[in-house]
Amino acid sequence: MSTVMSPHRHKSWSLYLRKGALVLCFSLLLIGITVSSAFANTHAQSAAAATSTTSQDTLQNVIQLGGAGPGGVAMIDKKVGWTLTSALRRTSDGGKTWQTVAQPADQEMLGQAYVLNGQVAWYLTYDSQTYAITALYRTNDGGQTWKRFAWIDANQYLQTLSVADNQSAWISTSDSNSVSHLFLVGGTSQDWQEATLPAQNGSYYNYFTSQTTGYTTFVNSNDNGNNSYTLYRTSDSGQNWAQLNLPLPANVPATAAPTNIRFLGFGNQQEGYLIAAFGDTNSYTIYNSYIYRTQDGGQTWQIDGGAVPANTRVIQIDNWHVVNAAFAFVAIGGKVGFASLQAGSWDVENVTLPSNLAAAPFLSVLSSNHLFVSAGTSDYTAQNLYDSQNDGQNWHQIASIPN
Template identity: 25%
Template sequence: MHYNYYRLVSGIIVLMLMLTGCGNWQPTGVDNTLTSQSSASLNGNNTFPSSQKNMSSTSSLGALSNLTSIHMVNAMTGWALSKDSLLRTVNGGVSWTNVTPKGVGSMREGALSVYDAQTLWVVFNKESSTSITVYRSTDGGQKWERAEINTTPWYGRVTSLDFIDLKHGWLLASYDVSMGSESVEVFQSNDGGASWKSNASAIINEKTSNDLPLAGSKNGLVFSNQENGWLTGFSHGDGIWLYSSSDGGLTWAQKAIVAPQDYFTAGGSVSTESPHFFNQKEGVLPVEFRGEKPPAFVFYKTKDGGLSWTPTTPVQIAQKSQEYRGFHWSIIDATHAFVSDGYKLYFTSDGSHSFVCITPNISLEKLQQLDFTSEKLGWAIIDGGLWKTIDGGHTWVQIKVSIRANH
């Protein structure tokens, strides 16, 4: 889905090599040989509490596997998270460098927000920790700065991280899930992640603040500008679950969304996913209708900055008898996007008014994420492994390379 969440972005020679010999490729030897350094300035006088550089890369190699998410900035440069590391490629996935900040240690799934080929923020969730560490790099993962958020007494994990520019970002911390409710807290940074403040919270057995909902499972927090944000997820109640803020996440209100005619929306059968905005006014909101027979996926569109949302043509599993495998999608721009139902691919070039069905050469049963940078070029994570296409999803080749590890 992140991611997809989240924006994927052309080396023709490298792509042709992938089709002829990807199984024999070796790392290109890209090092991030670094030394320690004191804190660097962020936005004038603001600084992270500490900074560090990764130590020299060694020849220790590990297989490219156990990937959980990928974000390609363009055809050549991108980032990927595995279950134990953060990786970066500068050659379209031919080789990867482990740029995990030194000292991260054991971690659970992470969250990241990519600004460009050099700049990103990342959180590596820790087991039973009352603090959240936000890392930032502005040089492609060579040097890292870090900031701590104290969540005492709550054990928090970040489920969403979103920066709209070099200064303004938000994160969603999840504390507890119980009986259809989830304790969460919204934090905001106005200095590039050097410091964070709590804007709103909803905590079980505690007083909620600023109308942030306690009920429901939350899966995404996205802002289109400094004021307007959306919180997505689902609940066991009826209807389509969506909350919005118009003051930077300080206060929240439920947003009414109308389902397509005759679509089932009762009892938690519908989930919203993080919206994707192309500009201040235009955006799309992915919505899954799991109660349908067969289940369906719909891009809702807005042309007024999220004040109203209109459904487009649904994508449904081809056969009612087929098992529901979940939907995954990749949004390229306002008119082009890919959707998969775990069986086939569907491509739109007219803003989701119509879709063309694509039957790929591989099984999509264990598809975890799609990531397209153009109508032809895309990546997919399938069962933890990385695959690539240069013909719009018809033909996929697995990327079987090694990665250079940092120590």
């Protein structure tokens, strides 16, 4: 139950490494616009400590690795984690040792990896000469075995990947004519089953909670070049879509429109969260972002709490749901804002990261006090992994993982 977006066209990581400074600048700009979410697979605290009636189910969302080059450690719990460098690796001892669970075949190179939990992950491969996508691979046993899905068409470019369950994923693509498509992969006897979208022209970001129920946000660009988002829901595997309207916050003008919608995840089939930013699409006026919560399987959404504090990279909702910024480029100042929503009120804590990070860090959050951070070395030959079990007050280096 998760979604991540991939670049429209792809280049080898060697190009990223040669253009490291440009990648970092672009990523910083991208993070300023929207921060990709990921999930930590843990129950945060006991029910006695809860300050609201929010359920104890952890939000689920994919963690993308390799979106801006090699590196990044996604820790799922205290023991299990994944990283993508020259190969896809997995740890089961808290990051001390790493085992290679996937590596490219001849004439291919690894692309992005998409981690759902300790057992389920997907990854892409590309032709090493043409950079065209060649296949998707899926494991549901922690990388011991992989199923290969030959790519649907060399002229289809990946937009988003949403993991529906242990077997299947929803893939949205754009073809060479800029027409969008939606496919269920691994859900039926056919490897690829095409579904419909509300319209074929435009960009989509998809989030599915099952093989039948999911959401898509259609991105419109007006004459001024500003984007607005329209939210849709399907309950019949994409055969039909119903438009959903988010209630406007009290201090946002009636003329405002959603300028970004991002799913934070569902804890179960009924309860889920998204974050929406608002703006005036006829100007460059941007208003605040707000958290929305559903308790009826996404049919209706209500505002949860006040405006999201500015410049925060991590959001913890009501002690139960931990959502972390995957590639949180927070090297400037060495701090990351940790925003916690409890009983409708926000509390922000600045967490100080290790002082000797050579590159922008990749942050994993298991709970409000147990954090992992990884960062590449200055020569791109390895990445160092640290953890903190006291809210980032002290950091301990666990390993140096060769790229």
